[in-house]
Amino acid sequence: MMLLWLKFILTCLLLVYNVHSYQILGLFPMASISHHILTTKLIEGLAEAGHEVTMVSPYAAKNVPKHWKYRDIVLDGVDEKFQDYLKTMNLYEMDKANPIAIMRQMSNIMSEIVNNTITHPKMIELTNSNEQFDALIIEVFHLDALKAYASIFNCHQILLSSAGPSSWVNPTVGNPQPVSYVPHMFSGDFSKNLSFWNRSKNLVFYLLDYLMITFFSNSLQDDFVKQICSDGPSVSELRTNASLVLLNSHTSIYPALPLVPNMVEIGGYFIDPPKPLPKDLQNFMDNAKDGVIYFSMGSNLKSKDLPEPTKNGILKVFGKLKQRVIWKFEEDLPNKPANVLIKKWCPQADILAHPKMKLFITHGGLLSTTETIYHGVPILAIPVFGDQPTNAARAEADGYGLKFHYLDFTIEKFESYLIELLNNPKYSQAVKERSKIYHDRPMKPREAAVYWVEYIIRHNGAPHLRVAGRNLVWYKYFMVDVFAALLVVFGSLVYVVKLIVKKFCCRSMKSDRKQKVL
Incomplete structure (x- = not known):
């Protein structure tokens, strides 16, 4: 009898477990060991929590526990191509290059990675498989075209930022980034009170980012989207459709910065408890x-x-x-x-x-x-x-x-x-x-990452966390149209007052002349 009750309880527990098991696709084609550490630890955390995960990357997983619902899709050849490219560069000389040239070079590298991903036979096979996923997780790193897979698989889009809030990720969710005190990732200055020169330099970096994305990167990414899905949305639409942004940052590492509700800091989630040394x-x-x-x-x-x-x-x-x-x-x-x-x-x-x-x-x-x-x-x-x-x-x-x-x-x-x-x-x-x-945190960062991914899926994308600012064009976001209208109104008032004063002065002068004649 006791054995039957034990089987019943175990069956109930398994049923509860399966109810909360989601299908998650992690698409991480970036061929870099440091980036792979970040993406792997996130996917491993989700697998450990009992979710069915598919990891698409240039590297095969190692020592995957048998009880995990974990599938590897290895993009063969992507790492080799990236390493061949790195051999042509002297990384110790990179900082001597023009910032615009570096930004453009980075965009070109990432475009090549996107192209290698979407044309890879294994990725084409997955696209045509009619599989269903609850969420797509991709890294924020000039990979915007890959967000189209969220439309293909009809799932929620979740972004992983390998750094903290930045000019790459803030606009996707309408997060404020005051240039006066939020330094650009490449500004090199993290003093609390930016000088006039550093604020000016900061503004130039933010503008360069915006112009590079708007007039160079977007057109490339739109072409890739059409290859993925001929009737897919534009990159501009995809960019502002994220349900959640996971940030590899924390106020112990980064300065205090504004965050909208669907941006969550999980800095340090990739760190495992210490193990014995060799x-x-x-x-x-x-x-x-x-x-x-x-x-x-x-x-x-x-x-x-x-x-x-x-x-x-x-x-x-x-x-x-x-x-x-x-x-x-x-x-x-x-x-x-x-x-x-x-x-x-x-x-x-x-x-x-x-x-x-x-x-x-x-x-x-x-x-x-x-x-x-x-x-x-x-x-x-x-x-x-x-x-x-x-x-x-x-x-x-x-x-x-x-x-x-x-x-x-x-x-x-x-x-x-x-x-x-x-x-x-x-x-x-x-x-x-x-x-x-x-x-000193309410929960461990990897646990927080798992919680928020589950939260987004549980609440059907959690639209209640998204701010309206993510869809505003720049002149509306910065109230340029309102200020322009106020300027026109103010100018019109000044002009009318000027006419009235001029007319009044003319009448007064005519009256004075008449009195002198008399």
Whole structure:
């Protein structure tokens, strides 16, 4: 009898479980390890919550638990094409380029990725499969044409922003972005009170973004939409049809910024609890009586591509330190000092979690910056391109790091900054305070991401969260038509008053003349 009751209860639980299981399509063709980490962790969180997920990306999933309802659709060849393109570029020289040229180049790269995605046989097969999904999740990164798949599968559109609020994502949901104090992603200035010069520069970046999207990117994306769905909506319509935006940001990392109701901060959701280190790393760190420094330039930048004098100078500085150093380096360094350990790959978050960690030398990528706040480790940021200078400036402004741009790099400056960060406790204190703010949240960020995706599906796209501003054209949003009308009315009044005064003055003068004649 007890066994029958147990089976009945389990059956009921399974029925309840299945009622709340949604079908979710994650379309993430961006061929970049850092972006893939973000997208994978989101999809894994949804699969772990019991949803049936389909992950479309250039990479195959690893170690997927058998109980997950998880399907991989690997876009073969997309990563290879992207890596071949990267080989033609010197990333360490990118920041010397004209900002307009960089924006246009980025748009062209992403257009190529969109084209490779929509023409891929596996994507065509999925499009023709007549499958049904409850939600489509895509990344906000000049991939607007892919939003057309939400129309094809008749599902809700959810956006993932790899950064915080930006000029790319704000207009999609009508989020305010006052240029006077909301710095552009590439402005490089994150002081609380922007100077006149920086506000002017900020305005130029925002205008460049708007003009590039309106007059260059939109036409390219519209052509892709027609290839996906001949009678599909325009990119302008698709861009403002998002039900939810998940932001990889948090006020412990970003400055306080305005957010409309359907924008949710989940910054740090990609970070897993610390795992045991490989034996060699564990022993190296455990036996470091004066602490450990970790040095990594991220996944796209390669330390081996640094100039030889720079590499040799860095090793010379490391050799003077009493701390041990782990350097993520892509090849062997035979002339390294005894206190330096070279590793081609490192479990970065697990290294930062070690109690002997003293300092993180980083390129200033957002994932690395978030991990350092999560674990409470100060940084020396050496940014190269993209949002790295902005992230580095923010770390310095918030007191948990120092920064100097790669193009300003000197061995003397590098050594003096290391000594300052290692010997002055204020940086460690500042980052530990930031870490407290990060962890003091009502729910874990990955749980929040799952909750809000489910919320959007439960409430049929949650239209009650959308603000009217997302559909307003710029002259209505900024009240230009109202101000123009007021200007016309005011000008008309001035003109009428001028005529009346002129007429009155003329009559008065005529009256004075008559009196003089008499």
